Amino acid sequence: MTRITIPIGPQHPALKEPLSFLLTVEGERIVDSALRIGYVHRGIERICQNRNYVQNVHVVERICGICSHIHTTTYCQGVEALLGLQVPLRALYLRTLLGELERIHSHMLWLGVLAENIGFTTIFMYAWRDRETVLDIMEEFSGGRVAHAVNVIGGVRIDVDEAQVDSILARLDELEQQIEILLGVIQHERTFQARTRGVGHLSVEQVRRYCVVGPTARASGVNVDMRRDAPYAAYDWLDFRVITAEEGDVWARTMVRVLETIESLHMCRQLLAELPEGPLAVRAPRRVPPGEVVSRGEAPRGELVYYIRSDGSDSPARVKIRTPTLTTLITLPDQLRGVNTADVPAVLAGVDLCIACADR
Amino acid sequence: MNNETMNNERLESAMLVEAILQALRETFPAETVEAQAVPIGETFIALPADCIHPAVRLLIKRFDLRHLSTITGQDTGSAIELLYHFWDGGGLTLRTSLPREKPHIATLTDLIPGAAFYEREVSEMLGVTFDGLPDPRPLLLPDDWNGEAPLRQRPTAPTPGPSPNPSASLRTGSGGGEQKPPPQNWGGLRGGGEEETQ
Numbered sequence: 375m376t377r378i379t380i381p382i383g384p385q386h387p388a389l390k391e392p393l394s395f396l397l398t399v400e401g402e403r404i405v406d407s408a409l410r411i412g413y414v415h416r417g418i419e420r421i422c423q424n425r426n427y428v429q430n431v432h433v434v435e436r437i438c439g440i441c442s443h444i445h446t447t448t449y450c451q452g453v454e455a456l457l458g459l460q461v462p463l464r465a466l467y468l469r470t471l472l473g474e475l476e477r478i479h480s481h482m483l484w485l486g487v488l489a490e491n492i493g494f495t496t497i498f499m500y501a502w503r504d505r506e507t508v509l510d511i512m513e514e515f516s517g518g519r520v521a522h523a524v525n526v527i528g529g530v531r532i533d534v535d536e537a538q539v540d541s542i543l544a545r546l547d548e549l550e551q552q553i554e555i556l557l558g559v560i561q562h563e564r565t566f567q568a569r570t571r572g573v574g575h576l577s578v579e580q581v582r583r584y585c586v587v588g589p590t591a592r593a594s595g596v597n598v599d600m601r602r603d604a605p606y607a608a609y610d611w612l613d614f615r616v617i618t619a620e621e622g623d624v625w626a627r628t629m630v631r632v633l634e635t636i637e638s639l640h641m642c643r644q645l646l647a648e649l650p651e652g653p654l655a656v657r658a659p660r661r662v663p664p665g666e667v668v669s670r671g672e673a674p675r676g677e678l679v680y681y682i683r684s685d686g687s688d689s690p691a692r693v694k695i696r697t698p699t700l701t702t703l704i705t706l707p708d709q710l711r712g713v714n715t716a717d718v719p720a721v722l723a724g725v726d727l728c729i730a731c732a733d734r
Numbered sequence: 735m736n737n738e739t740m741n742n743e744r745l746e747s748a749m750l751v752e753a754i755l756q757a758l759r760e761t762f763p764a765e766t767v768e769a770q771a772v773p774i775g776e777t778f779i780a781l782p783a784d785c786i787h788p789a790v791r792l793l794i795k796r797f798d799l800r801h802l803s804t805i806t807g808q809d810t811g812s813a814i815e816l817l818y819h820f821w822d823g824g825g826l827t828l829r830t831s832l833p834r835e836k837p838h839i840a841t842l843t844d845l846i847p848g849a850a851f852y853e854r855e856v857s858e859m860l861g862v863t864f865d866g867l868p869d870p871r872p873l874l875l876p877d878d879w880n881g882e883a884p885l886r887q888r889p890t891a892p893t894p895g896p897s898p899n900p901s902a903s904l905r906t907g908s909g910g911g912e913q914k915p916p917p918q919n920w921g922g923l924r925g926g927g928e929e930e931t932q
Contacts, residue, residue: 455774583800585803586848604775666778667776681817700804701848733874
């Protein structure tokens, strides 16, 4: 059969962020694909070298428009380790709270994107409507829907009071009911299963070969989660399950993410119930003693790594950022091989791409 | 999550690092293998550049340590340093130094295919050649990039201060290159000049 090469992107109505694909098809089947990223590369690692540690909190927050808070958390905990700062417990709890709210927001946004990509607009509408609840909570807490500017080196900037805690708890209950309804629809809707089961399959071996992280790895049965494996912030004091699935396809990724959302709701409740009293931050010196640090966190898409080297001045000598999307992007040619052209949007949505994160 | 099992897991990872260090010291000249503890719970092991590939092969074969988180490349001024960050319940980083002139090192993609993107990024950002890398195209930089390695250190200007007038650099250029576009001013707040690179 004749082979045809179809370019998709970098500017394309079906793509949310710039990314370029060359798909080689034989009839309806994809036989090969090539990938090009870098269209939103902003040179953030170099920018960080030219700014001081305090300014960089705001630079790294702007890497991603979805998971901004985990970037500042991972960056701040790295700098705090270099400074030898003991961050107050209340600050760690509030950091974790916002991190889990962000995960709920990210996963629900993802569910909407997947549903829209496979033509299931009802779920898209419901998921994004319910996601507003979390965005409202985050906006009331920090003043920002996406860029929260809550973390500072040495702690957090913003506190919650009793009334806010009660209001958040009430809305979390509401949200949980909505997510349960969504979960029910997903589990019982045959068209949803038909579009996701067996699509975009990744085996355990492929996950390990490509060093994939996060929900994509967990959906293939690889039990990794930085929140449990390298407990940072307040995760050491929390009781939670790491959700895994065996199938390794888009269906498994959906289940892992939706169940993780419910798990995150439980974690938010625990954090608010056990919120310790105390100061919000300790004072951090502007100059950081020479040294290096590797800081890891679990972003909504998986393991996030920061390497920071200090030369003793007030700005870092090197900041290296590895975002989780980079690990899933490299698997796309494998996932796309052999799938039907109509399933490409499901595969692309399935791994939860964040191109802005990957390009930095 | 059970806190007791967590502590046991972390204990095991400390023992694992100890075992890895011993295995590396047995395989390679012991005086070249240097270990250093780095926050947060990370161990850095320095190795000569030609030992990196066999060392990773050993980590995979003997310890099943296959999760390469990323590769950090940095220009320390005197050398190009590569850091291979591994993770297996605890952080382990292999560190090696390459000369600033024509740095090259064996690719890891034959052992860990996931290393491809990280190697391509280090390659374009610092001008390091990875011998045997199947697809050495740039990962993030544009196709018409002028070939400069953007994360290389620029020679420091004699008087550090605010960044120089960009139009001045357009007029003076760096001499020699006729068609080459003027070097970008990456010096910014750190006061680096924009004399020629590398």
